[in-house]
Amino acid sequence: MELMDLLSRLEGVQGNGQRFKAKCPAHQDDKPSLSITTRDDGKILMHCHAGCEITDIVRALGIKLSDLMPPRAEDEHKGRFRERILKTYDYRDENGKLLYQAVRYVPKAFRQRRPDGRGGWIWNVEGVRRVAYRLPDVIKAVNEGAQALFIVEGEKDADRLWSLGVPATCNAAGAGKWGDGETSSLAFLPESIEVVILPDNDLAGAKHAAEVAYQLRRAGKSVRVVDLPGLPDKGDVSDWLDAGHTVEDLWRVCGLDKPEKAPEVTVVHEPKPAPDFHLTDLGNAQRLIFRHGQDLRYVPAWGKWMVWTGKRWEVDESGEVQRRAKETVRSIYEEAAREVDDQRRKALSDHARRSESEARIRAMVTLACSESGVAVTPDDLDADPMLLNVANGTLDLRTGELRPHNRNDLITKIIPTAYKPDSECPTWLKFLHRVMNGDEDLVCFLAQAVGYSLTGSTREQCMFFLYGTGANGKSTFLETLRWLFGGYAAQAESETFLVRRSDQVRSDIARLVGTRFVAANEVEDGRRLSEVLVKQLTGSDRITARFLYRDFFEFTPTFKIWMAGNHKPIIRGTDEGIWRRLRLIPFEVTIPPEERDLSLMDKLKAEAEGILAWAVDGCLTWQTFGLTVPDAVRDATASYRDEMDVLGEFIAEECRVSQSVQVLAKDLYEAWKRWCEDNGEFAGTAKRFGMKLRERGFVAEKRNGKTYYVGLTLNLT
Template sequence: MDDNQLLTTALRLWDAGLCVLPAAPDGSKRPGVPWKAYQQERPTREQVQKWFTAWPTQELQHGLGVVTGAVSGDLEMLELEGRAVADGIGVEMTQLAEASGLGDLWRRVMTGYLETTPSGGVHLLYKVDGPVAKNTKLARRPGPVDEATGRPTIEVLAETRGEGGWVVLAPSSGPTHPSGKPWVLAAGGPATIPTISAEERDSLHHLATVFDRMPHPSEQTAAAAAPSSPLFSQPASGFDDDGSVSPGDDYNAKSTWDEILVPRGWTKLWTDTAGVTYWRRPGKKQGISATTGRNDGDNLYVWTTSTEFESERPYDRFGAVAHLEYGGDHSAAAKALQARGYGVRVEPTRPASPAPGPGPVVDGNLATVHQLAPRLQVVEKTYAQSDDGGALDLIEQFGTVIRYVPERGRWIAWDGTRWAFQPAGGGLVREYGKQVARGLPEDDKAAVSWKKKALSAQGTTNMLLQASTDVRVVVRFDDLDAHPMELNTPAGVVNLETGELGPADPARLHTKVTTCSPDPDADPGRWHEFLADTFGQDTELVAYLQRLVGYSATGSVAKHVLPFAVGSGGNGKGVFLESLIGVLGDYATTAPSGFLMAKNGTQHETEIARLAGMRMVVCSEVDEDARFDETKVKQLTGGDSLTARFMRQDHFTFQATHHLWLMGNHRPAVRSGGRSFWRRLRLIPFDHEVEPEKMVDDLQGILVREHGPALLAWIIQGAAQYVAGGLAEPSTVLAATSDYEADQDTVQRFVTECCHLASSDQVQIQGTKLREAYERWCFSEGESPVSAKRLTMELSRRFNVGQTRNSRARSYTGITLLTVDDSDPSSAPASAPHLSQPGMSHRDDRPGSDDQPYGGPGW
């Protein structure tokens, strides 16, 4: 090893802020000097120069390395072992990074400081804008059995060196490694070490953990935390807490397997009650070839080798399309889907330099201080040249326009209209912190040294961290957008009870804002024309929808309703709801596909967390064979507080403010029903098909862009009408909902169509006979029968049917079939009465019925 090359590299590393030490020349890859003290403090530049300069009394050094963690400016190293690189995991990580929207981050790290190791592995070095974790093994796999002990071994594929860690770097060679091979710099170097956010660091870690091959402890009971197949697009739910959606996730959320498989000749055979769909491959006349819907990811598993898919490997919809249309190139597939409109990228924003100070519109105070305990009588002092002093300066100068929300781990900043959530790292608040540091004095050497430290990335982070616990700027998540009858707009705050518009007010803590400002004088003609084309002359239904939409624009959840817009395609329901979402802006969103439908597995808590603070949430189209998750419907429409969490954050509880709307071409099945379910549902029929000559491409976009102020004024007027007179459901909606309920009640329909009810216990039928008749009727009607226990309970509760038992079997009393098997005396009434015999009556003549008309007493 050229001692000049090693010395030059060592000094470059030191100048880059790293803690550089010599490496031991014994192949152990350990530091060559006692290094405990150097985990806390770097050596001097003179000491480094002395180590790596040849002296007559000192051996020539062959290697060097750095201590990772805070002592090196929060340096972290991500290593792919040689065995992982040899198996192609490095290439797969690159493809997965592109597919999951992490391509830019991956390229930034790959080109910043990249080295190859003597074993064929890769070192990626970067600094983290935040605390660095300790050394972590990210991906492993079962290794061969140890011949000496007979026990299985574990091979590491990817790991990190973090706080208190150590890594050997190029140009180390010779006796530094047992093989004698060198470490080689492949890209970048000390001067180009990238700095990434803590969130980006977590994304890198997650990218590596995807390739972990160790059996998961809960494999037998739950899906693994991350997919083990490179055919997955990405293992996330698809909705990040900042609103970003990758093309692959967006495609997974919006597409269906029918769209992918049916055009390629696959036959959809059947979907069971657990939501698993069975498929037959092209060219096969009988049997099952694959399934979808077996887990939360709704993945495709193919059992045969006679298809274009690889057998016994899971494909999500994005992975399947990438395999079929792009030869497995996930990057190409993601780019093509993005070009087709899939994916939403939220770019972090930052103000132009210099960052603006507090605007004149702000006339507020610091956050209210809630006294939790008696204060100790102490004289509080702090050092001006400290993180705490910087935090106090930040609050003194910008305290009226910044707040911190601990439940979200985010800062918010007042922009003159609303309190805008800032990206991870601080965003605009971080710029305010840098302004404070730039204004620090430079009176002497100590002041200059402190100013440099305060202006570093870590110094700004420390300032924000200290400020984030100051009670003067801390606000609870539930305090945000906490005025249910107010709607924040670019022109000011609207009182939804009166329709009056007032000025923007930072004290009201609004974080959301509509897309446009309302204009009650704007011409609503185009919107009214659309409503007339969609609902014909049903002005009563249109007026009800205006009240219902107005109610959905409030944060009140007093009415536990679930509007369900249903109808065949081309009838305007999509345009109607998308236009409303468009003008309501931050107050409205869409939910993932099948959000309210029963499915195999459990939802991720982020799906619930995304409802926090929302008002109108539209659940997208439902499949023809879908079934309501009735428990979830009741939970999310009951107005109760909900507990959830965002990705990688703690749980929090929030008060519901959202109003769910459902849109579909088909009516999902309702298994249990009951008053608690049907009293919530409002079926809104979209029966009028718009004439083809009246259809306009992107009509919803036109309505939002060109007529948004008039549409928003229409919504606000509807809210005031709701406050004045309630929702007042029209007969059209009540009748449609009642018909839906009756259609889903298989027991009521069976009794009405096939049974005769009597007040005499002498009228009997054997229980198995009635059950068999009920199941045959359900089969002929294409319905799913309720359980035997449920059938007995419903007959007893709703039709006063009793039970009796003899030595042969159990029988129902007070009921028989309209057509009975005369050969079976147990299935006939005891006295074989005629249907017109006195004392026999049909269901609607019997007293004691609890059947109330829809919307009747207790509704």
């Protein structure tokens, strides 16, 4: 144990250096009868002149005899070093006389001492007048016309502000220790001086600020409490300055200046007049919504809070709602500080203390979920398919008009690029013309398709498939757009849109909710497209999905699927229902090695504003003319359909089509199975085979117990 620790446990301490006197804790001591000394080796000696045993003394102090022994070498090796004084802070009266000191130690600890009049110290401040820190400096600053006096929680912060030319003070011993002495020492402050309290960002700081504000207001001073924006938990004004803020920022945030432009975030804690909330959990919930409700929404279907960031609504995954609930508790102390009725003030203070418990904070947040105007449904979010959130505002894609971000739009996503309609993207356009082999119609189609993808509309009911061998720009194209679309984009596995080998929870579909651009790369050779799913996802009907271990929910797709691959997925269907949804975009140019630019992605990202402007132009064109499909896309899609038409190939090779002929169904199916086996195709059942024939217009007739197909027959061998 260190000597200072021991002295702090005793009363009536007097002395200096290595010799002290104090009241003995082992008996009723009216005058100091306990001597305390230290030997050169660090051992602490105590002797009661009234005759108390050392064992009784240490027992009364709540320590052990071994605590009086000097630290061992191995203890010091383990880091148990003796304390040393790091810095002292003088507390002087109006005339500069030293009244007492606050002493800071290493390891971090604080104690107070007063002069004994003989060049030494008495390690307590009993009976000493208490004053505000740096009182002579404060008086001088006021006399020289200071506009404000800042009150902080510690001498270090006060000195930091003085070093920047800002008058500041505090009390000794930290939060909760401001008393009548400090208040009376500032009685000279004129009405023109604004007292600004800067609390540390914790509950202790809030309590301290509320108490200081109450005492100074009762003394007739003009006081405001300011929460510095962006403070970390337990942060103080020094942390705020260390984060890059300036004195000018401080004055603006505190409302002591009138800058031409307000700071981006200003939190002046002078709350608007609040209703008289009850001192209950429900009252606290109503306080939370009163103070922060405009920036909070709750989604019952998800069981999650959302917080307004200034540009969009974001699911709270960082505990922001909890932090605002804690701030609401701190505000109750400020309610108490403003209350003039002593009984009501005490009730508020008691309620604030009770509200600090984890259970009360949890109850506040839980009850706030159902307050009026707080709850929203998933369908309420991102509801307008023609609004696009970008870095510098919200873009109405119907008109191309940019307006400020608005929390009432309930937008949850954002493209982290500013929309500047005059921006250009020469590298992007050069890239597109190269990979499209100079086909201007294809480049224009891509602009319309990408512009259409900016919206939440699915009226075209189509998906895009980029096809071609390697080194042709498909991946660069998709990756650039996926990056550009930001929160509106999602990367999906191609497996998502293919026939599954197992029936598992489709959480991969659930995670696409609310997106507008979905990219999927590399389809394995021989895999089948899930035609039913693609029809659902490219339509306008509501579909069902769920996350793993969560309930099912319904949503309306807003995304456009962009797949790319060196292999085309197999499509069994021959109906218009699937083929009218396919837009196969050919990437037929192979970029030679000497042309490949390894820094191309970086160059394209540097043109983000220009590419966004290009896409918005494409969107406006699409709304005027629709999705104008060029011949290259139409021909490539038709060729793809022919390639997938296995039954048509069989009929062309093995059958003759004529209204005057017929064939026995059994014979036709047997021929089909042999042909499929020879060509490595899947034959399927006779029932499915018959269904596909009927889709092509071939009629089945039964005669004499046998089934015939009319309109075709097998070729004679």
